[in-house]
Amino acid sequence: MQITAEHVIKFIETVAARIKDQRDYLTQLDSAIGDADHGVNLDRGFSTVVGKLTSVADKDVGSILKTVGSTLVSTVGGASGPLYGTAFLRAGMATADRFELGPDDVVVALEAALEGIQSRGKSTRGEKTMIDAIGPGVDALKAALGTGDDFVTALRTSLAACEAGMKATIPMLATKGRASYLGERSIGHQDPGATSAHLMARALLDVVEGLQP
Amino acid sequence: MQITAEHVIKFIETVAARIKDQRDYLTQLDSAIGDADHGVNLDRGFSTVVGKLTSVADKDVGSILKTVGSTLVSTVGGASGPLYGTAFLRAGMATADRFELGPDDVVVALEAALEGIQSRGKSTRGEKTMIDAIGPGVDALKAALGTGDDFVTALRTSLAACEAGMKATIPMLATKGRASYLGERSIGHQDPGATSAHLMARALLDVVEGLQP
Amino acid sequence: MGAAWSRPRASNATENTSVKKLINAPENVVKEALAGMADAHPDLIKVHYDPDVIVRADAPVRGKVGVISGGGSGHEPMHGGFVGRGMLDAACPGAVFTSPVPDQMLAATKAVDGGKGVLHIVKNYTGDIMNFEMAAELAAAEGIVVASVVTNDDVAVENSTWTAGRRGVGVTVLLEKIVGAAAEAGADLASVQALAEKVNGAGRSMGMALTACTVPHAGKPGFDLPEDEMEVGVGIHGEPGRRRVKLAGASAIAAMLAAPILEDLPFKRGDSVLTFVNGMGGTPLIELYLMYNELNQILKGKGITISRRLIGNYITSLDMAGCSFTLLRLDAELTKFWDAPVLTPALRWGL
């Protein structure tokens, strides 16, 4: 199964629509341990992204993803803007000039994205951030493909790992980002960034599933 | 029955104690149609007055009342400070050098007080102010004494008229003082100043009643 | 005047444990804030206690008309924050929302009399009028020439016959600045008073509240304002306004405030105005600039030129959220005195 540039655009549109839908929920999560803007930030960014997609519709996957990344950097702000922006920029660099991606290419792009977030945010797993959802998701995808699973099955496994990672942020003590200022009081709340990351993982699965015959 | 300087002091002390007791109630009435300070204002003034009473305990009634008046002017502020202050000052002028007052002297003092309030406040009856309680009270006292009632009986009649006047402020439209800014919305609330005036009338009756054999 | 005041630490004053304010005992709020002001601005002001008066550090200025004002506390920075060179010579702070007593205005008048007489700037409230009146009588008895001006710019009070008359609100701030500059420039008492009347006549205001304020000793808001309603035509004492309406957007609110002001004077095409967008104490600056933007658009549409402006929390109602608009029609004289240097805790330019 191959992911085309068109599918990538469909994925971005799906993410944008779901973020708009979940905007208040994400913001509400951020209001508990942050500053009540995560949903609004991402919605502002992805709404702008959607407006730019037609202009890159005939471009390669790398160009599309780089446009998404630089638009997010220019419109989201806060912590998530540079982080998700860098993620898409790095994924774009990993897929430069490609019009189709196989499952392994997707893993390479996602690993680049994760690495970009970690270096931009100077963060590691276990600090109650989006990485705690993305990291296990990418690992699981790679492992599942390694055992010979087909792409959709592997993405399902990946989404489950991502979801488990997201839920695992609940009991965590935050040591990065705004939530860290709360100390012990950050415990018991799900991280907003991990939640938006999980939303993207689900969008990826749904789009790829929709491609199945 | 004669009112001595000592009785006047007892009267002032009674007023001061009851205002302290009713402070929050008076303030609450003022919060509905004014600025939530009437009880606090009067309590500040009468508490200071009480502290000065010993220094005038051996003085004539006029000096005592003038001390009360000037202390109220110097400590109450707002509208009620100059009004009650002027009232006591005028009553004091009407009783200068007197160590004992008969019922008719009390009427003269009260009429002077009422006249002082009206000229200071440029107000007449029916404007939803303290005058609407004091006016009828003074009239009734004078009338009852005129028909030959004894002082206590006349004061009872006076208090009833004062109370009726106070209650009559409820349906009135305010045209003086802060409440007038509310226009129609001032209707339905009892005037704070009329309420404190009624409190003083009751204190006068109670003190005089206590003098009965 | 009394000596420096120090808090009765061992008094029976109760510590604040019930009302959401940065205070100790409600009865000490004014004195403690005055003590803070005194220490914060020793170069500009002196504070005297019992009676409480805030006096310009170099008062009395010989050969200058003294300009004083006063009113209840809770409207900070007005009036104490406007004491200093080019504005007020003294301010008399009453208890919260309570007109000061004549002793204060008498002490202030004596402290600032430089031999050319003293102007009393009085906001039109029954209590303020009466207390200032008594003070003026006492000062006259002591041989000081006193003149008074009463500000009454609040167009929310529609019918002056059936009320205590229009309230003095935003124009008071502008008047204190302009008249203070004239006095600083050496104008005599009659001119200063005439200028004050002119400013009062050329300015109009209107205010609104999103929330009621809480008087310290009352401990709860002066009125209940449901989540989806606001009060239009409020004064500055936490009293309810003329009418309560559904919450609206900034643009609609600006129109509600501007229309009665513009009609009343009336202001007309070609006028040059000073616009004063004032916060009620609990309104953040970002909202005031946003409201100024709305007012600017309304005035542009009417061909009225904003040539000067003041934006901020200057005549407040404790922690009330809301704002007021004041428009003052300018001419060369008013503009000159507005622009003149001023050096006070709350307004400062050119120095």
Added chain:
Amino acid sequence: MGAAWSRPRASNATENTSVKKLINAPENVVKEALAGMADAHPDLIKVHYDPDVIVRADAPVRGKVGVISGGGSGHEPMHGGFVGRGMLDAACPGAVFTSPVPDQMLAATKAVDGGKGVLHIVKNYTGDIMNFEMAAELAAAEGIVVASVVTNDDVAVENSTWTAGRRGVGVTVLLEKIVGAAAEAGADLASVQALAEKVNGAGRSMGMALTACTVPHAGKPGFDLPEDEMEVGVGIHGEPGRRRVKLAGASAIAAMLAAPILEDLPFKRGDSVLTFVNGMGGTPLIELYLMYNELNQILKGKGITISRRLIGNYITSLDMAGCSFTLLRLDAELTKFWDAPVLTPALRWGL
């Protein structure tokens, strides 16, 4: 930079009918307030839109180090109100409580570069750090020399190892004034940066909240604070503080804020300090003077001299009620630059 912005009157932006704020649609708050600022202070600042930047009217000043700052909106007057002679050359306002994007800082850097390099003043928040970092990379790529200083004065963040590090709060305001004066006086980029580090190292802050603030698009307070409780150790983004305690009197609150500040640097007997008593946006001035009085008494008791002070709502959290204390240890250099003339919408003296 983009052309003047005008409100999309016929957009699908919804009018405010639900939140107690003077706003139209939440998504337009920042732009509309900027439009108000631009019209209010044409002599001091210019506002550019998309990317949004507030620039000193006479920028770039040739031969002067450019000083810029930025951060989420909702802290007004910071930073836009501090743009002008003797302070900032430009400010980058993000969405409410959201770090601005690199495009803004890049545009600002280019607009103020007078050939001697540009200093970025960054408050220590993950988002601000990353966005400024990306902007600095882009500016360097365009050949502009950029240096940065990160303020992190909030002693409420006790353990920097287990957090994103101490937040930048009140010291930022003082630093912008002092460093702006040095740049105005002609200091080079290295000296300006060194001075900035010195100020950051000599100042400490701590804040508290009586109420939570309401972010426009959230529509309700960021956290629930019962009637008899307060948050101690809050930042400036409506986030809850380190601990929640029972409401206390001003005197006790002042002690809670002052103690960790004094211990941390530590400040000691004989020190001369600038005290900054800051309101969170919804706190009336009378309470800030009262808190200043408490702080004054604490410092007197410790033999620390207050030689300069700033009291008012300068680094705010929308409509939050509460305050913060900042102490900055002064020496002759810092005092000289603090006293130097400044001419901005929010801070002005000597001019």
